[in-house]
Amino acid sequence: MFLLVTTLLKFAVFVLLFVMPLASLLTWMERRQSAYSQDRYGPYKATLKLFGKDIQLAGLLHIAADGLKMFFKEPFIPSIADKAVFKLAPAIGFVTAMLTLALVPFGPDLKTADIPLLASWFPDLVAAHPVIPLQMARVDAGLLFIFAIGSLSVYSAALAGWASNNRYALMGGLRAAAQGISYEIALGLTVVGVLIAFGSTELAALVRAQAQPLFGPLPAWGVFIQPLAAVLFFVAAIAETKRGPFDLPEGESEIIGYFMEYSSMGFGLFMLSEFVEIVVLACVFTTLFLGGWEFPWLVGDTSIYLGFTSIEVSTFGRAIAGMIVFGAKVFFLCALQLQIRWTLPRFRYDQLMHLGWKTILPLSLVNIFVTAVLMWLDPERLVWLGYLGIAEVVAFAFVVIAGPRRTEAMTEEAHGGHGATHGTAHAGAHDAAHAHAATTVTDTPAHQPAAHGAPLAARST
Amino acid sequence: MAIRVRERVQYSAYERSYLPEVFRGLGITLRHLFQNLFGHKDTRPLQTVRYPEEKRVYPPRYRGQHRLLPREDGSPRCVACYMCSTVCPAYCIHIVAAESPDSEIEKYPAAFEIDMLRCIYCGLCVEACPEDAIRMDSGVHTPPFYTRDDAVIGRVDLLELLGRPGAPPAYGAQNAREGKPRGV
Numbered sequence: 001m002f003l004l005v006t007t008l009l010k011f012a013v014f015v016l017l018f019v020m021p022l023a024s025l026l027t028w029m030e031r032r033q034s035a036y037s038q039d040r041y042g043p044y045k046a047t048l049k050l051f052g053k054d055i056q057l058a059g060l061l062h063i064a065a066d067g068l069k070m071f072f073k074e075p076f077i078p079s080i081a082d083k084a085v086f087k088l089a090p091a092i093g094f095v096t097a098m099l100t101l102a103l104v105p106f107g108p109d110l111k112t113a114d115i116p117l118l119a120s121w122f123p124d125l126v127a128a129h130p131v132i133p134l135q136m137a138r139v140d141a142g143l144l145f146i147f148a149i150g151s152l153s154v155y156s157a158a159l160a161g162w163a164s165n166n167r168y169a170l171m172g173g174l175r176a177a178a179q180g181i182s183y184e185i186a187l188g189l190t191v192v193g194v195l196i197a198f199g200s201t202e203l204a205a206l207v208r209a210q211a212q213p214l215f216g217p218l219p220a221w222g223v224f225i226q227p228l229a230a231v232l233f234f235v236a237a238i239a240e241t242k243r244g245p246f247d248l249p250e251g252e253s254e255i256i257g258y259f260m261e262y263s264s265m266g267f268g269l270f271m272l273s274e275f276v277e278i279v280v281l282a283c284v285f286t287t288l289f290l291g292g293w294e295f296p297w298l299v300g301d302t303s304i305y306l307g308f309t310s311i312e313v314s315t316f317g318r319a320i321a322g323m324i325v326f327g328a329k330v331f332f333l334c335a336l337q338l339q340i341r342w343t344l345p346r347f348r349y350d351q352l353m354h355l356g357w358k359t360i361l362p363l364s365l366v367n368i369f370v371t372a373v374l375m376w377l378d379p380e381r382l383v384w385l386g387y388l389g390i391a392e393v394v395a396f397a398f399v400v401i402a403g404p405r406r407t408e409a410m411t412e413e414a415h416g417g418h419g420a421t422h423g424t425a426h427a428g429a430h431d432a433a434h435a436h437a438a439t440t441v442t443d444t445p446a447h448q449p450a451a452h453g454a455p456l457a458a459r460s461t
Numbered sequence: 462m463a464i465r466v467r468e469r470v471q472y473s474a475y476e477r478s479y480l481p482e483v484f485r486g487l488g489i490t491l492r493h494l495f496q497n498l499f500g501h502k503d504t505r506p507l508q509t510v511r512y513p514e515e516k517r518v519y520p521p522r523y524r525g526q527h528r529l530l531p532r533e534d535g536s537p538r539c540v541a542c543y544m545c546s547t548v549c550p551a552y553c554i555h556i557v558a559a560e561s562p563d564s565e566i567e568k569y570p571a572a573f574e575i576d577m578l579r580c581i582y583c584g585l586c587v588e589a590c591p592e593d594a595i596r597m598d599s600g601v602h603t604p605p606f607y608t609r610d611d612a613v614i615g616r617v618d619l620l621e622l623l624g625r626p627g628a629p630p631a632y633g634a635q636n637a638r639e640g641k642p643r644g645v
Binding site for chain 1: 483484485486487489491493497498507508509511
């Protein structure tokens, strides 16, 4: 009984008060954020007339407007569709996305004695249950359970494509299934390094392990000791959620996806589970690589540091602070995913498979090997991994900051600079180079056709 | 037509490793995001005009909805010469001429209708008019219609429309009343 009530309470706090509002907010945020990134305004027009005033709230009302629209549309089912499976498919996607949340620890353990009023009202209860973990299900095989449930989401897309009895939908479903299965392997292997380093698959234990100090104030977060795995996991997980540059199962605007026959709330469920998956991915990534609810310079064991002062807190206050920290990290990762989606062009299908099988998979195997060897040799555990990880981060930051920039001159040189090696493609290469030079504003004399010695007749158009 | 062989851009190994370029791309979109979110209104890259709330100032020669110019007594300056409806490439001006009660003026338009769904806003009617009776200097959009009949705007409505602020006064306003010869 106690377990049921607390689990329902945890569900209410975590899912109903955090994940679902955040997922709804993301539907608005995705459009506003992409709009501002592309120098547009995005939706802001939904207006509520209240007491003669127009309330717009920067477009937040679009969430309600879209939801209402979805509910009141006709749920159309094609006459040749497999009706039972057609109705089941979006539900599978939504349920699998939500089930994963049961495993995610969203706050530190809470002592029942520290909850205000509870100790004085129900002293027997407090004595019987001293600790509440802020996690709906503490499963020892936590991470494996997440992967097991996560892989079921492939069924949603594949069944939706199949049950629609529509060729385009079926193709979309097949793409989704192939992509999901391919990236699942990469996804599973990328986290093995983390599991080796921390020696547990239980998510709350992983979070506690990441709280230990690495060097001075630096915590042993997954991103510091396994940066390669963090990047690979993030990429593979985005592919697994069918978003970002890997959204070719859907391809909202051009290629047609597995949910093309869905209307009304069936489609709404697909969209909602997509946004829930964003939050789930952010939650899992936070737990594995960003130290979950821990924040070493802010949330201590018995106090909260605010820079100028520190407040002594019980586990109740610590739980609230931990939940806020967790929420902030998750929100940051959600925003990052949206930004990635609206920055990168979509991968081609062969590029997607190439990246999954030939890049991420070997790299994650190398990562496993290196991690295992370092853990085996290192007497202090984690320290050598920490050196390696920080070296990787610094080296990568240096490469990004100091790396070569492609300039117009470089493009020109690639086309016409060493024409002899291009052989028969010589004239064509110059041609393309001219066309390119003509479109640029900074057209220096070096880009003029005569400088290349190419005949002007090559400009065929 | 010559055959053009397009050479693919040769990407360096650095670029083909993809990840650094991803971060640079994120930097670009994030820069735009933050400039638009927090930048000053005049310097941010976002240039969209939120139309119904903000309106852009049209150039002085913007061709808006037509208007018929009145004489001082309020009757239209139009003499039903049919020049505008003749020159109109869209055949959208329909005039019914009638004998004018004023002895100095030969005809007046008993009906003057413009079908706004056909009009292409070319302004040829304005140029053709010898009386400066029709102009497109109202500076307003043609309002939306709900039926095709609503799109046909008649004499009274056209007369009611005023010129936009700063529009030049009607040409030969005094002479029109006195019936003297007018220059072109």
